[in-house]
Amino acid sequence: MLALSRKKNEAIIINNDIEITVLEVKGDQVKIGISAPKEVPIYRKEVYLQIQEANRASVDADGMEALKNLFG
Known part of the structure; x- marks a missing residue:
């Protein structure tokens, strides 16, 4: 830093x-x-971390099921 x-x-x-x-x-x-x-996106760190967590939760819930279906 x-x-x-x-x-x-x-x-x-x-x-x-x-x-x-x-x-x-x-x-x-x-x-x-x-x-x-x-x-250039600009976020306060606490908002950025919330966005990342929401994205991870979405991928965990929807993305993994979609990948399972895609690859059998």
Whole structure:
């Protein structure tokens, strides 16, 4: 993991087309802004993990039965 220090209104650039800017710092919270192409999905980690779990559950329930039927 790369750890960087940034102040309010400072930014970092990722892969030439994603910019992350520190918008505000209040106590132990930091508000960030993210500029990225529309095709780049951006999620809070807890939401991303929920999506992954839902996808796994769907594959476990439906996908395995479909594979069993497909391959006999």
